[in-house]
Amino acid sequence: MSEIINLKEIKRQVYLHYSEDGLVDLAIGFVIFGFGALLLADVPALIGILGLIPFLIWYLGKQYLTLPRVGSFQPDQETRKRLSGFFIYLFTSGIGVLVLYLIAARSGSYQLSDYSLALFGFVLALAISTLGLLMKTNRMYYYAMLVFLAMAIGETLNKTNDIVDYYLLSVIIAGSIIIFAGIIVLSRFLKKYPVVSLEE
Amino acid sequence: MADKKDQDSNVNVKINRLVHEPARLKILAYLSVVESADFVFLVSRIGLTMGNLSAHVSKLDKAGYIRVKKEFKDNRPHTMISLTEGGRDAYTQYRKEMLQLLQE
Numbered sequence: 001m002s003e004i005i006n007l008k009e010i011k012r013q014v015y016l017h018y019s020e021d022g023l024v025d026l027a028i029g030f031v032i033f034g035f036g037a038l039l040l041a042d043v044p045a046l047i048g049i050l051g052l053i054p055f056l057i058w059y060l061g062k063q064y065l066t067l068p069r070v071g072s073f074q075p076d077q078e079t080r081k082r083l084s085g086f087f088i089y090l091f092t093s094g095i096g097v098l099v100l101y102l103i104a105a106r107s108g109s110y111q112l113s114d115y116s117l118a119l120f121g122f123v124l125a126l127a128i129s130t131l132g133l134l135m136k137t138n139r140m141y142y143y144a145m146l147v148f149l150a151m152a153i154g155e156t157l158n159k160t161n162d163i164v165d166y167y168l169l170s171v172i173i174a175g176s177i178i179i180f181a182g183i184i185v186l187s188r189f190l191k192k193y194p195v196v197s198l199e200e
Numbered sequence: 201m202a203d204k205k206d207q208d209s210n211v212n213v214k215i216n217r218l219v220h221e222p223a224r225l226k227i228l229a230y231l232s233v234v235e236s237a238d239f240v241f242l243v244s245r246i247g248l249t250m251g252n253l254s255a256h257v258s259k260l261d262k263a264g265y266i267r268v269k270k271e272f273k274d275n276r277p278h279t280m281i282s283l284t285e286g287g288r289d290a291y292t293q294y295r296k297e298m299l300q301l302l303q304e
Contacts, residue, residue, distance in 0.1 A: 007295075011233040014245070071241030073234040074280075080235075196240045197250070 012136070015079075017070055019135040021189045023061040025182030027054035028128060028143060033175025040168045065186070069193035086134050090127065117167055121151025139185075143178050150174035218263055219294040223248055224256050228283065228291040231266065236282035257281060265290055 034050045075083070125148035132140025151174075154167035219225055226246045231237060243253055260266045265287030269280045283291070 007229070007233060010229050014230065014233055017245075068240070070244045071238045073237035073241050076233065076235050193244060196243045 014073070016136065018066070019137045020185065020192075021061065021066045022182040022185030023057055023066070024131065024135065024137075025139070025143070025178060025185055026061070027057045028131075029175050029178030029180075029182050030054075030057065031175075032124075032147060033172055033179060036168045036171030036175055040165065040172065065190065068195045069190075071196065083134075086130070090130060094123075094127070115155065117155040118148075118152040121148045121155075124148070124151075139181065143181075146174050146177060215297065216290055216294050218259065218265070219290055221256075223252065224260060225294075227253075227256060227260065228265065228287060228294075231281060231283040232288060232291055236269070236280045238281070239279050242281070260287065263287075263290075 030053045031050050034053060035047065038044065038046050038050070125144035128140055128144040128147060132138065132144065150170040151167065154170035157166035157170075219228060223246060227242060230242065230245050239250070239253065242248075242257075243250060246253065248256070257266065257268065261268050263286075264284060267282050267284050269282070271278050271280065
């Protein structure tokens with residue numbers, strides 16, 4: 001009875017329901033993996049396409065896998081306000097970090113160029129962590145840590161040799177691990193929630 | 201609004217029987233944390249068959265506690281359900297009374 005009365009718990013369950021499908025994990029994994037793979041294959045011009053991957057995975061996954069199993073709902077006004085606030089915050093902080101980075105790199109007053117890839121990893125990790133905070137999903141923090149460590153260690157290792165690109169290799173490995181985790185989460189979700197038939 | 205038969209005054213607090221029924225209570229509880237939801241959402245959350253759910257939804261609709269909106273999505277019928285002000289009040293009142301009862 002108390003679980004039906006506890007609205008906070010019901011709300012948590014409703015929103016958790018939608019992060020259980022692993023689509024966000026797969027989207028992050030494919031973007032990280034694609035970033036490393038495209039640079040390793042020396043086709044940086046195609047990196048712009050990576051921006052489409054999360055939307056494609058999200059739209060197709062929700063349409064064909066999630067919604068037939070758990071249905072759809074419109075969040076309440078309070079949650080909608082929180083969500084739009086989060087996206088505005090994410091967008092402005094992203095622009096802010098980029099502007100600061102460009103100013104610092106141009107002025108040459110900071111030695112940022114020495115650690116630019118690790119810094120990029122840090123910004124990515126921050127974005128993934130914020131997503132984890134919003135979705136209340138702890139595994140996002142592990143992904144964030146993995147991405148940052150992969151980029152920082154890869155960049156450090158690259159300074160000691162010129163033969164292998166450790167940076168891109170570690171980025172590809174990190175992306176593969178996140179994709180693998182996403183597949184596990186998705187298969188658990190598909191097993192737990194069968195397609196709901198609207199027929200009697 | 202709720203039938204008078206649905207009110208029970210045997211205990212100190214009045215229990216709204218229409219809300220008190222577990223399946224209907226769950227429907228109201230889930231609808232209270234969202235703006236609106238479809239049938240699949242309620243079936244997957246509450247674990248009822250479509251027939252059972254339809255019967256409970258119909259009772260709540262008759263009592264004026266929920267609003268049922270039928271629409272078309274990708275050329276398929278799609279039903280969205282939302283809580284009315286009366287439904288929200290009835291659920292809030294029920295919660296208050298039950299919490300009070302449990303504390304006693």
